[in-house]
Each structure stands twice: as structure tokens, then as C-alpha cells.
Amino acid sequence: MNGKKVIAYFLLTLISFKMLIVPFVYLDFELRKEFIIKNLCENRFKPQLHCDGKCYLAKQLHKVAEGHAREEAQKQDDAFKKIIQDVFDEVALTISSVSISYFERINNAHYQPNPTTDFTSSLLRPPAFVL
Structure with missing residues (x-):
């Protein structure tokens, strides 16, 4: 039982970290x-702009948003591929079962075609040409 709790806490931590990544960027x-204002800010040599590191913060938030968008697009792409694969597998299975049943009927020793009667054989013949 102790192992299940450890796994549950680990998964909860992972989910919490993913949800709280934006507040961690602000923190x-x-x-x-x-340090960011003095060393990492793009506008550190232009103090009249009063950027105060907001450009760095905007870049970090953009990276996080871009990562989330990329993950979401990947999830949608994977789901679409799975749906397409399932549909094509089902179609292929249906086609193969139909073709197998057709060949089983042809190769089945007990299969006998309907016997033709004189009436149907007289109807199903080519026309006679008189010269």
C-alpha cells in the first residue's frame, strides 16, 4: 500500500508542476x-525605456505558452492519427472478412449452385441469327 501512495504523490506532483509552471516563472x-535587470534584460543599456526586465519575463512566458501549444498540437495530431488508424483497421477487417467469406463459398465442397431449369436456360442464351 505504501508504494501506491508514493506513486500517487509523484503523479500529483507532476500534475501540479505542469499547472503551476506560469506562477513559477513569475516567482x-x-x-x-x-539580476535580470542588470544582466539579462535586452534594454539594460537603455534605462530611459524603464523596461525593468519585463522583456525577459515576456520571453519566458512566451516560451511556456509556445510549449503548451506545441504539446496540445501534438496531442491532437496523435488523437487524429489514432482515429484514422482505427477507421482504416476496421475497413480492412471488413473487406478481408467479406473476401474470406466469398472465397470460402467458392472453395466449399458443400456449396452447390442453384440448378438451372429449362425455363431459365431458355431465357439465358444468346440470340440466334438467321442468315
């Missing part, structure tokens, strides 16, 4: 704001 920015 990181606030904790390292002075």
Missing part, C-alpha cells in the same frame, strides 16, 4: 529581478 522573475 522566478520576482526573486531574481535585480
Whole structure:
């Protein structure tokens, strides 16, 4: 039972981390704001812009949003591929079962075609040409 709790806590931590990644970016920015302003800000040599590291924060948030969008697109692509694969597998199975049943009927020793009667044989013949 203890192993199941550890796995449950681990999965809960992973899910929480994924949900809280944006607040972690803000927290990181606030904790390292002075360092970011002095070293990482694109506008650090232009103090009149009063950027104060917001360009760095915007880049980090854009990276996170882009990662989420890429993951979502990958999930949708995988789901679409799975649906297409399932449909084609079902169609192939149907076609193969129909063709197998057809060949079984042809090769079955007990299969006998309907006997033709004189009436049907007289109807199903080519026309006679008189010269």
C-alpha cells in the first residue's frame, strides 16, 4: 500500500508542476529581478525605456505558452492519427472478412449452385441469327 501512495504523490506532483509552471516563472522573475535587470534584460543599456526586465519575463512566458501549444498540437495530431488508424483497421477487417467469406463459398465442397431449369436456360442464351 505504501508504494501506491508514493506513486500517487509523484503523479500529483507532476500534475501540479505542469499547472503551476506560469506562477513559477513569475516567482522566478520576482526573486531574481535585480539580476535580470542588470544582466539579462535586452534594454539594460537603455534605462530611459524603464523596461525593468519585463522583456525577459515576456520571453519566458512566451516560451511556456509556445510549449503548451506545441504539446496540445501534438496531442491532437496523435488523437487524429489514432482515429484514422482505427477507421482504416476496421475497413480492412471488413473487406478481408467479406473476401474470406466469398472465397470460402467458392472453395466449399458443400456449396452447390442453384440448378438451372429449362425455363431459365431458355431465357439465358444468346440470340440466334438467321442468315
